[in-house]
Amino acid sequence: MPREISLIVIHCSASPNGDSLFRGTPGTPSQITPAQTIDAWHKARGFKRDAAMCRIWNPDLRSIGYHFVLYSNGAVATGRAPAEIGAHVAGFNQKSLGVCLVGTDRFTSAQWDSLRVLITGLQKSYPSARVVGHRDLSPDTDGDGVVEPREWLKICPGFDVAAWIAGGMQAISAHLQED
Ligand SMILES: [Zn+2]
Known part of the structure; x- marks a missing residue:
C-alpha cells in the first residue's frame, strides 16, 4: 500500500556553500557521491534504513534519511524510496518526504531549476501534500x-519556502551560489 504523504519537507545539508560533497577522484572507484557522503553522516548519527527496502532501492545507501538529494550540478539523486519512512524531521517523518539541497543557504541555478522541477512533479503525485x-x-x-x-529550531533550508512558492519557484537571488 502506498504511504500517505501530507508533507514535502525541504532541507539543506548544512555543509559549506560551494562544497559539492563529491569526494575522491572523479571517474575512479574512489569517488564518493554527495548522497554517499550524507549517508555516511547519517550512519554516524545512528540512522538505519529498513533492510528489505534497502535490498530493492539504493542498496549502497544504508542510512540516509532523505528521499531526494539535489546536487550542486543539478543532478537529483534518490535516497530512501518514497514508500519508505524517512528520517529528516522529528515528529513528521511518518507522512512526509524529505528533499535535501546540498549547501547551507546558497544554491546553484542548476539546483534551483532541479528543485522547481522535482517539487512540481511531487505536487502532481501528491496533490494534497503541503x-x-x-x-x-x-x-x-x-x-x-x-x-x-x-x-526556528534550525535555519534549514536557509530560505523562505513559502515565499519561493509564491514567487513561482524561481531562484532567489540572495540565495544564489555561483558555480
Ligand atoms: Zn532540515
Whole structure:
C-alpha cells in the first residue's frame, strides 16, 4: 500500500556553500557521491534504513534519511524510496518526504531549476501534500499561529519556502551560489 504523504519537507545539508560533497577522484572507484557522503553522516548519527527496502532501492545507501538529494550540478539523486519512512524531521517523518539541497543557504541555478522541477512533479503525485521548509515545522511556542524566526529550531533550508512558492519557484537571488 502506498504511504500517505501530507508533507514535502525541504532541507539543506548544512555543509559549506560551494562544497559539492563529491569526494575522491572523479571517474575512479574512489569517488564518493554527495548522497554517499550524507549517508555516511547519517550512519554516524545512528540512522538505519529498513533492510528489505534497502535490498530493492539504493542498496549502497544504508542510512540516509532523505528521499531526494539535489546536487550542486543539478543532478537529483534518490535516497530512501518514497514508500519508505524517512528520517529528516522529528515528529513528521511518518507522512512526509524529505528533499535535501546540498549547501547551507546558497544554491546553484542548476539546483534551483532541479528543485522547481522535482517539487512540481511531487505536487502532481501528491496533490494534497503541503510543501514546507524544515524550519517551518518548528513548534509555534507562543501559539500565535506563525512560526517566527526566533522560534526556528534550525535555519534549514536557509530560505523562505513559502515565499519561493509564491514567487513561482524561481531562484532567489540572495540565495544564489555561483558555480
Ligand atoms: Zn532540515
